[in-house]
Amino acid sequence: MPHTPDTPDITEDDDLDRVRAALQPVHYAEQALLGALLLDPQRLADTTTLTAGHFDNHNHATLFTAIRTLPTPDPADHAKDAAWLTKVLEHARPKSRSLSSSYLHSLIQFCPQPKHAAAYARMIRADHARRTLSLHAERLALTATDPAGPDTTAATLAHADTLARLLDDLAGQFAPHPGSLPRTPPAPTAARHGGEEDLYEERCLLATATAYPAEVAQMRWLAAEDFIWPLHATLWQCITALVHRGDMVDPVTVLSEAQHRGLITDTLTSRDLIALISTPAASPEYWGENVLRRALLARAHTVATRITTYTDDLANTPHQLITGSRRALADLNSLRTRWHHATSPALATRSAQASATAAPRAGPPPATTPPAVRLSR
Structure with a gap:
């Protein structure tokens, strides 16, 4: 199993309840879904009923909003460079300053199966x-x-x-x-x-x-x-x-x-x-x-x-x-x-x-x- 990403540092956007929530299964479902979408943005079509408001973690909700807001990159271009990931991070950082490029890459590595994005979305909902x-x-x-x-x-x-x-x-x-x-x-x-x-x-x-x-x-x-x-x-x-x-x-x-x-x-x-x-x-x-x-x-x-x-x-x-x-x-x-x-x-x-x-x-x-x-x- 891939290594679980460390949760970004606690900021004013997070509180102790959110830290405790990291121990709940939904936290890992959110990480797996975001990893799937960052690796394969085309999987966003499997999450049509999901909104940022469904997420328990503020940083994860901000990332999901950025992924949904930005145009989906061409699969071939996305496989060659991290330009789209950089845009996602730049879009999310103003509202979640603790996010980092390393955390996004950790999410990608953590995702067991990108094709299971719909299942992760159901868990979040x-x-x-x-x-x-x-x-x-x-x-x-x-x-x-x-x-x-x-x-x-x-x-x-x-x-x-x-x-x-x-x-x-x-x-x-x-x-x-x-x-x-x-x-x-x-x-x-x-x-x-x-x-x-x-x-x-x-x-x-x-x-x-x-x-x-x-x-x-x-x-x-x-x-x-x-x-x-x-x-x-x-x-x-x-x-x-x-x-x-x-x-x-x-x-x-x-x-x-x-x-x-x-x-x-x-x-x-x-x-x-x-x-x-x-x-x-x-x-x-x-x-x-x-x-x-x-x-x-x-x-x-x-x-x-x-x-x-x-x-x-x-x-x-x-x-x-x-x-x-x-x-x-x-x-x-x-x-x-x-x-x-x-x-x-x-x-x-x-x-x-x-x-x-x-x-x-x-x-x-x-x-x-x-x-x-x-x-x-």
Whole structure:
């Protein structure tokens, strides 16, 4: 195998990430392709779908731009002298000053088979797809956890749409193959954690739902999995079970349902539970929408993390990345559908009216504060 060319000296155009990238297979694919094109410029016809933007290394992208920009030399003339190579270097040097004539000749010597240029180009495009998908997943994760955004939910869903369009575009570029699922083992789902405001709003929802069960019947868009605390999730199931059976709903009947589900313990007494669900405020839809919003953003972050896990695994092909990422987005879309039901115009109007009478979200709790109960996560 020819000696691997030394990467040009690091300049302002390169950073540590680029140096680490030199250890990745795509770095050698870029070197092999450039060597093939420098040795046989006619091979440029095998790279019609490739652009400089697909390259991971800045110097390599600059060289490719120069090769594509300059007129292709006559094969006979190119075999006799290095005039065209000199022109390529002169064209690329203003944007990549670390390039040298010796590096260009090293690229030529490194290329195993110039006739394999199309294969090298496919490798470069595949890695570019992986990096692009990783970047979009990172943006989705950052947006979903940005508390300073003017409308974090809308921005998160917009990024999810952008990610979906990217996957559609990539699906048209890479052919499917057997074994389409990612090889990467699924990462365990991280437990959600909430603050005092989250705790207060979930408790307000449970108390208000107990007081106004008729409205709960219209809240099929909210699921137990949307709650942060398992205790609250089970209490929501108690309330909705009573509502859907047509039974009477009040703190005592909810207590009975909770008893049958094994919630009453030394830690959570009957008195504690009744106090927890006996302080209604505003409307169930108002608090339910807040709970669902947090669940939606948490799901978006989980989906982004899962996609990043796929892209970090170099064993996955583009088709596997596309399939795995689409399945991950499907998990977000299922919750997104429920969010759209919750925020339909009719419900949004009632929620806005309820918010006007709701207690301050970040302020002190109501006068009859539910007792402090140890909540398992």
